[in-house]
Amino acid sequence: MSLSQDHIRQLLAEADHPLGVKELLRVAGLNPGQQTELKRALRELVRAGIIVKDGKRFRLEGPRTPRAPEAGVEARREPSAPPFKKRGPTPGSGREERGGGFRDDRQGFRGGDFRRSLQRGSRDDRFEDSGQPAVEGILHMHRDGFGFVHPVTGEGENIFLPPGEAQRALDNDRVVVEVAGRPGRFEGRLVRVLSRRRELAVGTYVAQGRHSLVMTTDANLPGPIRVPPTQMARDGDLVKVRLGVGADLLEPGQGLFGEVAGSLGRPGDPSAEVLGSAFAHGFSDEFPPEVMDEADAFAVKVTEAEATEGNRRDLRSMPLITIDGEDARDFDDAVYAEPRAGGWRLVVAIADVSHYVKERSALDAEALNRATSVYLPDRVLPMLPERLSNGICSLRPDEDRLCMVADMTFDRQGQRRSHELYPAVMRSVARCTYNEVQDVLDGTDVPHRNFLKPQFEQLMALARSLMAMRKARGAIDFDVPEHKVLLGEDGLPQRMEKRERKDSHRLIEECMLAANEAVATYFQDEGLPTVYRFHGEPDPQKLAAFAVLAEAYGFQLDVEDGVSSKELDAFITQLEGHPEQRALNQLLLRSMMQAVYTSTRVGHYGLAAENYLHFTSPIRRYPDLLVHRILKAVWARKGKRPSEAHLEREEERLEGMAQQCSERERAAMTVEREVVAFYAALMMKDRVGEEFDATVAGIAEFGFFVELDEVHVEGLVKAETLGPGSKLDKRTHSLVYANGRRVRVGQKLRVRLLSANTTSRKIDFEALQFADEAPLQRTTGARPPMRRREAVTEAPGRHTGGRPGGREREAVKTGRTPWRKPAAEETPDAEQWKSLAEAEETPFGVKAWEPPAAEEIATEDAAALSGYGSEASEEEAARPRPRGRFSREGRREEAAPARSTSRFLRARPEEAPAPKAEPATPAKGKRKVIRPTLPASDEGAEAGPPEEARAPREDFNAGRSGEEPASRAKAPREDFTPPSFDADDSAPAASPHPGFDRIRALAAQRGQLSTGAAPGGASKKVRKAASGASSRAKPSKKAPSGKKSGGSKGAGKTPGRGAPGKRKR
Template sequence: MLQSKILTLLAEHDQALTITAIMEKLRFSPDHLPLLHKALLYLVENGTLEKKGSRFGLPAQPAALSATLDLNAKGFGFALIEGEDTGGRDVFIPPHQLNGASHGDHILVMITGTSRNRREGRVVRIVSRAVTRLCGLFTATAKGGHVLPDDNRLPYTLLIRAGDDRGAADGVAVLAEITDYGSERQGPSGRVVEILGDPRSVAVQLRMAIFQSGLRDRFPAEVEAEAAGLTAVTTCSGDRVDLRHLPHVTIDGETAKDFDDAICVEKTTEGFTLHVSIADVAHYVRPGSPIDREAYLRGTSVYLPDTVLPMLPERLSNDLCSLVAHQDRPAFTATLTFDHQGRRISQHYRKSMIRSRQRFTYTTVYQLLNRIAPEMQAPHADLLAMLDQARQLTALLKKQRMARGSLEFNIPEPQVTLENDHVASISLAERNEAHMLVEDCMLAANEAVAETLAKAQQTVLFRIHEYPDPTKLEAFTDTVRALGLIIPEAEVNPAWFARVIRQAHNAPAEYIVNTLLLRTMQQARYSPENVGHFGLAASFYLHFTSPIRRYPDLIAHRVLHALLTGQSNEIHDLPCPEEDKDPVRAGLHLSQCERKAIDAERNAHARMAALFLLDRIGDHFTAIISGVTSSGLYIALDGNFISGSIPLNSMTDDYYLFDARRHRLIGEHSNTVYQLGNRVIVRLDHVDLAGKRLIFSLTSGEQTDEGD
């Protein structure tokens, strides 16, 4: 775009330029003079440029801000300003202000104004390119071919000239390298560096998901070497207390291999004592070591179908640090006492040595608590009383949380089952009483540690969750009313949201209400400033209970240990790698690592859904309408919540009008209504594997009885 070229040119020069100089530097011919003159006058009139005599230049303004570009598939982007934690209010970059920048690029941004309480800006310079390699599908041509990027945030195809295709066959997935980023008139070009294989393969799709998300899937040699040289802790020396007499147990999923938390509950005359013992990762991972630097860069473990990208090497995550049953393991134990109402009355922390009595699964604990499988009672008779006491305590803890307004989202997660490199099924993961029992124990420990460190004025990363955005809150309220729910006439606080959730419980639109509420909320993040956790209605909260898979938990362990041993004093830096000790910067980095992991997991599930339905085109499904727009409907399939869309142009039985306020489409002639939350019968028409999109159509306009 001419205006962008002019602005970029002037941004790169310290002084204003004449129109002749601008023409020369842009290599324009005299024929371009009228068009250039018109563009310059427009930029002067709207205040983007200043005219000083015969020269044109940028107006005096603050220096450009260093940022990373997060590009949306729709063409616009957001600039994530370096060192700035905005809680989701990044700088909006319209498509015409991108200046050729692409997703992930390091850019310089000028703020141009504000719209809807969000700053807007333009890219003035691309400092460095983020995407130098990309995955995609190769299309062969007589002169070579081209690669359609697997990431729809990259709005171009990559030209591959003859001889640079490594013999790739038409339609295969490849890894390509960009050798020339091209220009506005000509797209980028490159070469194929690796042939990945059949895009219908699960293994190929998961590898593409990992590459697209920029995840680290291999540990450097020096990290593996350091991990291999570590020595297991087997004795209680120094300040480590022997707690092997306590009947600790771990409770995890069937496929879990890294056990980082164990619990034990005792009933007392005062009420209950809860021991939450967490793997002592901090003993093995020293600040600034190669393992620590790699763990900080990763920030979190990432869980994909049948694949885990761990934060720590396997020697640590599945061996030395894992609280394996019947083996002595070093831990950091939080001992919390509660009265008969479930109110915490004291807390005590210590390094410990524990021995887990049993590696339980959620299913087994649920069966034991409810005496479902009699044959399982005898082998675990010595632990039944402890589990029953844990059930009693966590029921009280939950009651206390609910009373203060803590939110309980009910959004089942899809569970992918793989067999022989194909997707065998996608179902909803079971969530039972045992899951909630463990969660309540972990929440109690996290809150206690957060309160202890906050009151001791220690520098740590809190897990904060701020008040919802007012604009999103207003939209949520309108939507809930459209679904027929009654909005509480009270102050909007966590308890207000909890009442809405309870009202939707077991209703047809429960999934929609919970999903919309989650979107209304601000993203939880890590910050050295404790502002509380809105969703939990907690004044103090941080992450302490999963240091094997989350770096902020490791920070909390180090800070708490320094406090207990009198080493903290006036420390204002975090116990992180040397260059990232600044608390604000570390909080921003680790929040971004978490979002990258979440995006990668969603990306992988979308790929698995496309593969799962690839051979089911023409099949019919029941679904719930999860979104209504002027361009059509969005739906989620019953039984697995696989998402898809119904384009408006496929609804040819009538002319449909969009009612934005009530979130519905209305047939102009038939008066047929398709509203958010309605259940419909749909047919799968198209699977876009490259775009990870599923296209459906309505079956004869039918709706199920439940949605009428």
């Protein structure tokens, strides 16, 4: 249902109480997607004083006379009004006039608007006092929330919008901004939105009850889009959404409303990505109903009345032909050439679209809004409905069509002698393709086109004459190849190929250029306003920078006194055949100005033409349609010249249309570029890891771009993949590394595909080898490994981050060498253990022993020894160990007190209790800690003092994580008298940590296995005893020190829990 202010007033008048927004939606029969539009209408009615807002409800009120604000107090603002827009007093703002309560009295004093209105010298005042005129431009959002406004005139600097301002409009909106700041640092504030470029979006439909959501991947849209439930799509389908936003400024964080316009199928369809790119830049794949109604009203054939009306000439007997691509469906130009005395006659007939698309019609408004057709690999988004573009306006063969004609004559040197413009009716004799024309010119037999060979030869002879004339005049011919995506029947890309520029292409180009120049000359001679195609001189600074770059490659370009187009074309001719030709052509193009449409400036630098415009493609370009319409207006005046005031108004009107066409042309180019990049990533994503030959095509600070020689796909090689210290040398346009490597455009290299992202449309490569160089060393990934500080394995003890522990302090006093992790070659492997055992020595200074077999002990015990007697894996060895006084299963624990026996040990029936070892007599008043002693040397030398002969302490817990035991050279405490490992004690000596006792117990088990009975019942008992020893047991407080639990009473039975001995004093 439509929404109008009168309808809202009627609803409020009929209601017996104030209505809220949701109640108004229900009463008016509107859908939730129109809530934003309803709020906008309500705000306008409140500002006009027609209705009054009571809290969140609205009621009808007659208009009131605004009350003047008190002296020294600023006028109140409505909360819904933008904080920066200066307004007078709100109508009916007085409490006694409204008759409302306290809430009404505070209207306009909510939030930050009131505070900002009283701040002097604030941001609002900065904009008001800047003196800068408001700027009209196109908003381009950044993914981080801020944006830039590009002036529609193409002149001046871009204006920065902070996130709070940029998010009040949508990407590609045409807006007006106020400007503050200095050159190079301009900041803007949104005033209003002139037009919404974006009406559609693509996303995934998510059903959620009353308000479903469409999750879009477009980062420039503010979050998900709320839509009413629909039967057009299932949950999870890709859908097309029509956004329900008007021309009002948005409230940041409020989100968007819309309605589902159609289903696009399930996710993964490439066509959805293509449409998403087109929708994001303001293009659409559908036309409004009123536009389609106008298009459907036209007949499918030209009537005789139309063919004979006015001064239209009859050219149906002339053998005009159309030449287009194989996949073209809209034919808007036809040509004919015949020899004349000393030259040729050239007739260029263009479809008369202006006969059908009248000014101020719905067709004309939609055509201006689009301004151009968008040609994509899988579809065309036409400027006009297909009933016109592919039907009545298209110059189909053997059908009568209305046309506008440029009739010209040229001499043998390609100079135009005369030109005449007139409307006509024509009938094309053939629809030819570029390949067919080229085959005929090359002498190939083409049966259905051989009869046109004389015509093709005349056209080619004229085209060569025109090319020579333009070359002598100084026209620039860059000859930059274009890429074309070829799709398969399933819609997936098959390959990328370069569009070869053949003589048949040049033939049509020269004919169209000649017609465009002739029409532009006509308007210039008559002094009448029109829309020209303007191309200015290159930027002097950019051109000077390019001259320095060209000099680095051995080419000279003098730019001190400016460069004419003829001199620049001569320079480009020098590049032909050079390996860097394509790259240098691309860099030179970047220094050139971009061609635009305008009604105030004439001349085309690149074509070396004094006057130039677009006349030959009205089906797909709106400026051409404008030129046709202006020509007809001139002919209708029959030589009468309009007044100067009328000409000024007309020029101003045309300038606005020209800016619109320039902006839409750039948007179409962006869409086409994004879609090609998407198909390139889609085609390459299954070839990750493959290697290709490539050429450096461009340089940037973050890396360099390469183009594959065979696949014709471009991608990025990130700078850090070749090493650190890269820097862009702007003088030579090369990437210089700290190691002396220099990467320049045109270099040949071998690359490997690392990734192809269809969402970001980016392809990353890794450089493997440059031409005539050795292969690069690092070829494992896109990013080099991060430089990390090498993990230092610390000895058991206090955390080194705080005050050092006692052992560390004593090591400093005695000058001991700090503990270090043993090198890889110091850690013996399984084979070295065997040889070391025979020599009775180990690198840790203790007697070597052979680790027990894993199947003979419990799993837990085998894990405890896995790092001691076997080779640890590289990953485990590289993993840093946890810190703490003692590390155990990743936890920090305090040192356990010394015990005479291990709680892991179990008594065996075969063994008799061993005599208790005599402990050393401790000094009076000191606590004695018992630790292992060093074994005697091979020569039988006696052990020295504890400080000199003590064995380094081993971290057996490291074996649990796969690391080898590490030696330690910390100075020991003086109250330590370690017993020998070789002592023949049946009970192990006390230790400061259960890990020592555990190893000793297992060693004793191993010794018993090697000296026990035959492997029958004895070995079975040993395995059973070992299994019992692997489980942890509670220590018994009543067991005597130095005796095993169970004693002689347990002979022949499974031992019970072991009891540790009393602590030694």
